[in-house]
Amino acid sequence: MNLITLILIAFIVIVGYFIRTIVYPPSNFPKNVPVIPFYVSFLTLFYKISQEDIYNIYIRKKIEEHGIVALYFASRWNLILQKPEYLQEMFRDLNTFEKSGNQKKVPYSVLAAYTGDNIISAHGxxxxxxxxxxxxxxxxxxxxxxxxxxSQQLISLIEKDQEKTSGGVLIQHFLQRYTLANVAVCLLNTDFETLSRSDSPLHLQQLAVKKEIFKPIFLNFPILDTLPIPSRIQARKEIEKFSKNLCNHIRRSNEKIDKSELNLSNSMIAAVETGILTEKQFRDNxxxxxxxxxxxxQLFLTTLLYICAKYPTIQEKLRDEETNSEVPLKERPYLNSVIYETLxxxxxxxxxxxxxxxxxxxxSNDVIIPKDTYVGYIGYATGHDPKVWGADADNFIPERWGSNIQEIRTNYLSAxxxxxxxxxxxxxxxxxxxxxxxxxxxxLLTELLKELSWELDPDWFDMMTPGGPLSPFLLKLKFSKLNP
Ligand code: HEM
Known part of the structure; x- marks a missing residue:
């Protein structure tokens, strides 16, 4: 056998091994867990298909039957739980099911450089x-x-945008400006100016980062982030610029604040000054x-507005409750039921x-999971399972939560x-x-209901996002003033 033949055989073995790791789960995966075909994770690279459709066509039957499946995702095979009993066991046992965020899973990725080691992804x-x-x-x-x-500032922005077009308003971006303004005022004692100007520097920088991060090819193959690809180099630069600017912004805004005030940025800044957090930990958090x-x-509000547009009677019932009620928002039965049903x-x-x-x-004495296995969940799956929610699990029925606020809250807490x-x-x-x-x-919902009604733009194609976070894909809504 000459050298070329040897190299060729070695190459075929390596490629064969690589393909095998994608096509089949590791041999130590539990044999009583059904496997979702590997190509399901790549469908959105080639087709415009929503994650709802992917779930219903390829995953639903198996996961509802077994409460768990093996799924290829983000360059590896994972076990995905759906059955509430399994989920509970995972959530309870923090030491066996260790949090392992991107900083551990794909430490070389652009995503890991963005979010670092933080309160959501850290362990221990x-x-x-x-x-x-x-x-x-x-x-x-x-x-x-x-x-x-x-909310009032957001409503005027929506109204202005609606005046410019006879079509729908692309709502997600406006909601993002609203939720960012809330983070600024409620948590960080500052103003990112996202509602007063359309070119808030921090927001623009973050959008530039997001544009790079959510490219499906790099999400599916984070290993590509290690290559000197110009867009990945640029993404790292954008991340650096954004995070530096954010930290400076928080510090500047908090210089004149009473240090004893209970406030997130106060505690974070104090923790760096007293050596509890390092500068990097401050930045990541x-x-x-x-x-x-x-x-x-933002994602949640987009979905909620979608629901209200899709089911006009829900919008009407919410408005009735709003106009006839002096009851505090968190005690309104219908408002809270609609929110819980959307969740x-x-x-x-x-x-x-x-x-x-x-x-x-x-x-549950059913499935043995080997050490070093990535485990996750699909909340959509648990939320739609007829065994968990009844035969009408696929229907939007706020009334299922109860008829008075005590019952509704008890059901929510118990769920x-x-x-x-x-x-x-x-x-x-x-x-x-x-x-x-x-x-x-x-x-926001009650303020909107007082001033505007809205419907789905008839030209908008009704579908959920293809992958990643779940919400209506590039939702467009047509707004009308209630009292023009
Ligand atoms: C509708 C809105 C929200 C949803 C659906 C949501 C969902 C979640 C989920 C699923 C987790 C667990 C993540 C994981 O396992 O890695 C989580 C954790 C967390 N969320 Fe939220 N979140 C929302 C809003 C917020 C907001 C407004 C904040 C404020 C900063 C926030 C801060 C956190 C934090 C700090 C954790 C980590 C808790 C810990 O591990 O100790 N979330 N959230």
Whole structure:
């Protein structure tokens, strides 16, 4: 055998091995877990297809039957849980199902450079430290007045945009400006000027970063980020510029603030000054507060406005409750039921894989998961399962939550604690921004309902995002003034 033949054989073996790792799950994966064909993860590279359709066609039957599937995603095979009992076990056992965010999973990626080691992705002592610093400022009671002011500014922006066109308003971008303004005023004691100007520097810088980050080819093959590809080099530069600017902005705005005020940026700055957080940890957590604080509420509000447009009777019922009620927003039965039902059917962070087993694990005496396996979930799947939610699980029925606010709240809390509703995740690592997200949602929806009605733009193609966070894809809405 000559050298060329040897090289050729070695090449074929390496390529064959590489293809095998993509096409089939690792040999130690549990045999009683169904496998979703590997190509499902690549469909959106070639077709315009929504993640809802992908789920219904390729995943639903298997995951509803077994409560768990093996899915190829982000360059590896993962186990995806759907059954509430399995999810609960995962959420409870923090030490076996360790959080393993992008900084550990794909440390060389542009995504990891963006978000770093932060309160959402860290595990163990670092997470405890971040939580101690951030939790009080994230979970305080939020004053509704600044949120109302921001809602009014948003409404005038929407009205102006609607006046310019007989078609629909591309709403997502406006909602992003609103949720960013809320992060600024409620959490970081500053103003990013996202509602007063369309060219807020921080917002523009972050949009430039996002444009690079969410390119599907790099999300699917993060290893490409290690190559000197000009767009990846540029992305790293944009990230550097954005994060530096954000940290300077927070520090400048907080120079004159009373240091004893309960406020997230105060605690973060104090933690750096006293050596609890390093400068890098301050930066990483500031970036994640900025991202999680506005992206998730923005996605959720987009979906909520979509629901109100798609089902005009819901909009009418909400308006009736609004006009006939002096009741505080968080006690209004219909408003809260519509919000909970939207979270059930369309959890913004629908699919998430960011936990890794630190040791072999057993789920409900059914499934043995090997050590070092990535485990995640599809919240959309749990929210649509008839075994969990009844035969009408696919229908939007706010009334399912109850008829009075006590019942509705009890059902909501019970759905979360039993992991039937995982929009805000569960257990010790549940979302710390839920209170802010729900408060700003209630305020904006009621302010909008007072002044505008809206419908789907008939030219908009009704579909959810192809991948990533779940929300209506490039939603366009047509707004009309209620009292012109
Ligand atoms: C509708 C809006 C929101 C949704 C659906 C949502 C969803 C989630 C989910 C699913 C997780 C778990 C993530 C994981 O396992 O990696 C999470 C964690 C977290 N969220 Fe949210 N989130 C929302 C709004 C917010 C807001 C406004 C903030 C404010 C900064 C925030 C801050 C956090 C933090 C700090 C954690 C980590 C908690 C921990 O691990 O200790 N979220 N969120």
């Amino acid at each position: 002592e670092n997470w405890k430290k971040y939580r101690k610093v951030l939790q009080p400022g994230l979970q305080k009671n939020f004053d509704e007045e600044p949120l109302r002011k921001n 500031a970036v994640i507060v900025f991202i999680a604080g506005h992206e998730n509420p 059930r059917m369309y959890p913004p962070i629908s699919q998430l894989v960011n936990r890794k087993t630190a040791r072999p694990a057993m789920l 979360k604690s039993s992991s039937r509703l995982i929009a805000f995740h569960g257990g010790m690592r549940a979302c710390l921004g839920e209170r802010l997200a729900l408060t700003e949602t209630r305020v």
